[in-house]
Amino acid sequence: MTYTYKTSGTCSSNIELEVEDDIVKEVSFWGGCNGNLQGISRLVKGMPVQAVIERLEGVRCGGRPTSCPDQLCKALHEMGF
Numbered sequence: 001m002t003y004t005y006k007t008s009g010t011c012s013s014n015i016e017l018e019v020e021d022d023i024v025k026e027v028s029f030w031g032g033c034n035g036n037l038q039g040i041s042r043l044v045k046g047m048p049v050q051a052v053i054e055r056l057e058g059v060r061c062g063g064r065p066t067s068c069p070d071q072l073c074k075a076l077h078e079m080g081f
Helices: 034-044 049-056 068-078
Strands: 002-006 012-020 023-031
Touching: 002 068, 012 068, 023 034, 023 049, 034 049, 034 068, 049 068
Parallel strands: none
Antiparallel strands: 002 012, 012 023
């Protein structure tokens, strides 16, 4: 399943992700800190969705109540995980 999620409270504006059989296949962030987000995308590729959520949910960016990794988890929840 391919999905595009509109982020909130982060420098990135959208997250495109593909999940098959509860495994993250691809993740792309629009905008934000390019190097960090490429790193996150590469690290979660091939991981089970639940492992991504367990590791990244609740991560904050500076004084913000969310972050790009946290928004990725929100996108996965919105997809039904």
